[in-house]
Amino acid sequence: MGGKVGTGFTGKSLFYVAQQVPTSLAEMKNQKRPSLKPESRNPLVSAVSCKYGETMKVKVVVMPKAAVLDPQGNAVRNAMRHLGMPEVHSVRIGKYMEIEVDGENGELESRLHGLCRDLLSNPVIEDYELTKNEERR
Numbered sequence: 001m002g003g004k005v006g007t008g009f010t011g012k013s014l015f016y017v018a019q020q021v022p023t024s025l026a027e028m029k030n031q032k033r034p035s036l037k038p039e040s041r042n043p044l045v046s047a048v049s050c051k052y053g054e055t056m057k058v059k060v061v062v063m064p065k066a067a068v069l070d071p072q073g074n075a076v077r078n079a080m081r082h083l084g085m086p087e088v089h090s091v092r093i094g095k096y097m098e099i100e101v102d103g104e105n106g107e108l109e110s111r112l113h114g115l116c117r118d119l120l121s122n123p124v125i126e127d128y129e130l131t132k133n134e135e136r137r
Contacts, residue, residue, distance in 0.1 A: 054102065055101070055102055056103070056108070056132055056133070057099070057100050057132070058099045058100075058130060058131070059097070060096070060098075060099065060128055061097075061129045062094050062095040062121045062126050063092055063094035063129075064092060070091075070093060073093045074091070076091045076093065077090060109132065116128045116130055
């Protein structure tokens with residue numbers, strides 16, 4: 001099985017990459033930099049303006065949907081029965097997260113729900129529950 005080991009780059013792709021790299025300090029200074037203004041950020045992760053000392057603690061519980069099999073839960077249930085707890089009928093394994101967020105405004109909760117739906121859970125096979133507590137420092 002002879003063959004040539006390569007880097008995965010063709011001559012054409014290396015040429016393209018070389019064209020994008022600035023060759024002088026002047027070119028680097030003239031390059032457009034991404035904006036750091038809040039309106040240019042992803043709305044789900046943009047900064048929250050708040051009063052000093054306001055913190056909200058959000059608790060998120062992600063669990064498999066009832067219709068979805070939970071093989072990890074079944075393995076734990078079987079181990080518990082093997083270790084002397086035959087009373088255990090069902091175990092479901094999930095995730096628990098505590099998130100501290102500065103500030104509180106009307107759209108914050110909807111953005112947190114978006115993060116739970118898009119990042120912290122898989123909506124096809126998992127449900128999430130979000131509860132919030134406001135704390136003062």
